[in-house]
Amino acid sequence: MRKNKVICGLVLLAILQLAWGSRADARELTYRLKWLFNASVAGDIYAEDKGYFTKAGLQVKIKEGGPGKDAIKEIELGQTDFGVASADQVIRALEKGAEVVVLFQIFQINPLQWIYRDTLPQITALSQLKGKSIGITFGGNDETIMNTLLAKGGIPKKDVKIYSVRFDFTPFLTKKVQIWPVYRNSQGVILKNRLQAEGENVRFLNPADFGVNFVANSVITSKKMIETDPDIVDKFQTALLAAWRDAMAPANQESTLASIAARDKDNNAAITKLQLLATRELTGTQNFGSIDKDAWIQTEQIMLQEQQIKRPVNIQDWLHK
Amino acid sequence: MMHLECSNITYSYPGTDHKVLDALTCTLSRPGFHSIFGPSGVGKSSFARLLADLNRHTFLGKIEFTEIQTVLYSYNLERLPGWSSAGAHLDKVVAKEKEALKQELINIFELSPLLGSRFHQLSMGQQNRINLIRYLLQTFDLLILDESLANVDEKLRQAIILTIKRIFPQKMFLYISHNLMEVSTFCDEILVFGGGSTGKSYGTIQGQNCCSSEAVDRKKVDETMLEIMNAF
Amino acid sequence: MLFRRIYQFLLVYFAGISGLLLVKLLVGLSDYVIPGIPLIFATAGETAKGYFFDVLNTLQVTVLGQVISIILAFTVGIAGRKSSWIGSFIKMIAYNIQAYPIVALAPIIFILLGDGFIPRLLIASMICYFPLLLSVLGVMSSPVKDIEHFYIITGKMRWQLEVKIRAFENLSKLATVISGSATLAMAGAIVAEFIAADAGIGYSIRIALYQSDLAKILVALFMIGIVISIYQGLLESASERIQKAWAISSGN
Incomplete structure (x- = not known):
């Protein structure tokens, strides 16, 4: 009987944790990446390593991604505040009632x-x-x-x-x-x-x-976060965009490579350098971080045609202005 | 002449210092229904197993068999495989030429109605009788019966012992039992194993070796029983 | 036995679903994180038939893999039952290999053999083989002295008889291990399909995971549970019948 009460208590605690999660202290933010630490997330690593978030008055913990990690689910469960998700993930989630907003688009060209x-x-x-x-x-x-x-x-x-x-x-x-x-x-x-x-x-x-523009990774957060903490969202977005821009700048190449090397366990300097160059091409230079609305709309249409989703989600309404 | 002689047998189980047998010297000088008698834990069964499989045990002393080629050891609690009936099992393990003897023993052991039953369906006494029959129908010179008639009622047990003595006069049997009266009445040479506080003691006492229930002399049996009791 | 297996699974499954729905309700989660009942039913309507055949496909690999591992485990277990050097060697190898997580070898198997039927079969067999082998070795190397004694002392013992006695005396233990190994073989087949294959329910689950579609995964889990329950129930019923036929159901 006592054991049952303990189990019930633990279940309740877990549910409460799910319900409120890290919202208890909004200043301690978490940011879930889509993939492991390597050159493809150079800007994210650079942001933390060079203190972009701290300078913006934010305390952000970056969590490595990987197979099975789903930033959208974590955002909804209150386990993370910001994350990286692919466009198809975002569209699928919207179709199923999740309320996630795209802040900016990391890659202008799909890798x-x-x-x-x-x-x-x-x-x-x-x-x-x-x-x-x-x-x-x-x-x-x-x-x-x-x-x-x-x-x-x-x-x-x-x-x-x-x-x-x-x-x-x-x-x-x-x-x-x-x-x-x-x-x-x-x-x-x-x-x-x-x-x-x-x-x-x-x-x-x-x-x-x-002519097939299928959007790749973007930085996302919850609609609720935008509504309740717009300042934090702004600061986070500004800091992260600045970090990505600086990380991709040829002048900062060595510094960026050093930041990646410190995080990437399987770092091979020559390969990482080439990967960084490739990442730079994909992020674009002129329209850095901008949301390619047409590409998002095309992505949604493709998914509809391919029956990946059953109904339109009006993705343009979920792209942050 | 069939003969078994043991000199100074000392035996301990591997990995222990405890002497199960300590300088045992004894002789069984002829075929017949002999016995080992003694309280529990004095080494009766260990001695029996030693005799049955000399090569597997390491011991001190000497055991000499004369005209004894095959030694079998049967014991209480042995089981027959459960996948066939007791009768089918007997058919399988008994040579064809012993069919008549088998039938005779089955009748005397009162097992005919039980042959269609599986071993686990039998009572303990019935199980022991079936087990004993299959041993009696093998080729042997010395058969050790280690409490092989446990749980068999007294009358039937007596009939079985007398039958064995009648049918196998040229064989040697070594009957381990705790039934003092039975051993004193029907056994020939009785090896008495003692295990008092002063250490192990061994002796041989002549039993009454009766071959029919009518021939029992109660007075002599009492004397033998007294002699056995005094031997401890 | 069969029906008990099925309703036990249904109880566990629906308890799990109810738990998920309760969390969804309490926390107000979208269908993306935890699908609601209408979505689960809609997904079931679309995918149940396909998944059922996928599970049957996986079951084929499971059954074949299990049969192979049973044959292998008995062959090696019988060979390794003696306390001779070869028996000890076989036991030592078996104990050491079983301590290694076989799933970790799966990528090597797929690189060498590609994807397809054989690698799935190999992994399914390997995963259920070692636990089976340990049980068979345990049974086969434990003498049933009160039965074997007669055969040994009368010189009638043959290896086939020794194996028969030991198997018979441990029939219910072996039957439990064999029916339990069905789950292991199924898990092996699913893992194999999940890592690399082009058929089977594991492959379908992987696709559903790519699409973060929990509803599909729940439907797939239901199909797996039902099919493995039926399979295990059948195995248990069969082993019960065999035991009854050999008349060891009571008194032994």
Whole structure:
């Protein structure tokens, strides 16, 4: 009986924790990344390392992301205040009633692209995909994007050889698959480097070149946070954007690399440098951090067409002004 | 002549210093229904197991078998496999040429109605009788019966002992029992194992070796019983 | 036995769902974090049939993997039952390997064999093989002295008989281990599919996870639970029948 009471008490405490979470002290903010500490989150690392948040009067703890980590869920559960999520995650969450707002868009060009050897002719028209063996991760963004590319190119699925992508690159390295999905600024760099070492050159297929603009990672927070603590949101956004801008500035390259090296456990200086350069290209220079509204609308349309969502979510209403 | 002689047998279980048998010297000089008698824990069963499987045990002293090739050791609480009936099991472990003997023993041991039953369905006395039969139907020169008739009623036990003595006069039996009267009445040579405070003691007493219930001389049996009791 | 398994699962499952819904209600969470009843039903309507066949696909691997591991475990267990050097060697190897988390080897298996049926089968077999082997080794290397004595002393003992006696005497223990290993084999198959495969319920769960779709995962869990309950219930009923047929249901 006593044991049951203790269990009931613990369950109640857990529920209360879920209900109120870290809201008890809004000044202690947490920021959940989407992926592990490496060059692709250079600006986030730089912000914490160089004290951008502290200077803005905020106390922010950055938490590493990874597979299984979902910033939107954590925001809703009150476990984190800000986070990074991909556009499809945001749209899916909105469809299911979550109230998350996009603060700014980290990547102006989606890092999710396809790598192929230069022994294949450069793909300048989608029709060239016909007959090729293409890797896609079933259920992943790349499936949605590739389906859109194929539909746009008028290529029935039976005219390409789809290969289910796993965690290792072996099928691409062994040439079993010709066109392989990669994150341009992480695996893309590693694969390119590795193949170049063996005398092979590669190219990347960027869906945006064919008019498919599927938005990638963005910084998000809850609608409630914007309503209740607009100052904090402003300060956080300003500080983080400034940090990203500075981290991507060529003049700060060495300093940024040093910050990454301090956090990235598997740091390889040469690779990290290349990854940083690739990340810089993807974040853009002129329109840094800006929200590409058209791309968001297109992303929503693609997801509707691909039946990833069943009803429109009017994504433009959830993009922070 | 069939003969068993043990000289100065000292035996301890591996890993212990306790002497289960301490300088045991004894002789069983002829075939027949002999016995080991003594209180619990004096080493009767250990001695029996030693005789049954000399090669597996390390002991001091000497054991000599004359005209004894095969020693079998049966004991109370042995079980038959449960996947077939007692009768089917007997059919499997008894040679064809012993079929007639098997039937005779089954009748005397009063087991006919039980042959269709599984071992676990039998009472303890019935289980012991089935177990004993299968040993009696094997090839052996010396068969040790370690409380093999426990839980069998007295009348039937007597009949079984007399049957064994009648059918197997050329074999040697070593009957371990706590029934003083029975041992004194029906056994030939009785090895008495004592284990008092002064240490182990061993002796051999001549039993009445009766071969029928009518031949029992109560007075002599009483004398034998007294002699055994005094031997402790 | 079969129905008890099923309703026990249903009780646990619906208790779990109720707990989730209670949290959703208390905290006011969206369907993205914890799906509501209408969404679960809608998702079930869309995916239940497909997931059912996915689970059957996984079950095929499970059953085959379990059969292989039972055969292997009995072969090695029988070979390793003796207290000879080879028996001790087999036991030492088995005890050491079972201490290693087999799932950690899965990526190597997939790199070497690619994805498909064989790697799934291999991982399912490996995951349920070692616990089975330890039980079989334990049973096979423990003499049933009060039965075996007669056969040994009369020179009638053969290895087949020794194995039969020990297996028979430990039938309920072996039956429990075998039916329990079904869950392990299923878990192995699902893990394999989850890491890398192109079929099965584990693969479907991975896709649902990519899409953060908890409703799909709940439907998949329901299908897995129902199917494994039926499978385990059937195994238990079968083992009960075998035990009854061998008449050890009482008094032993």
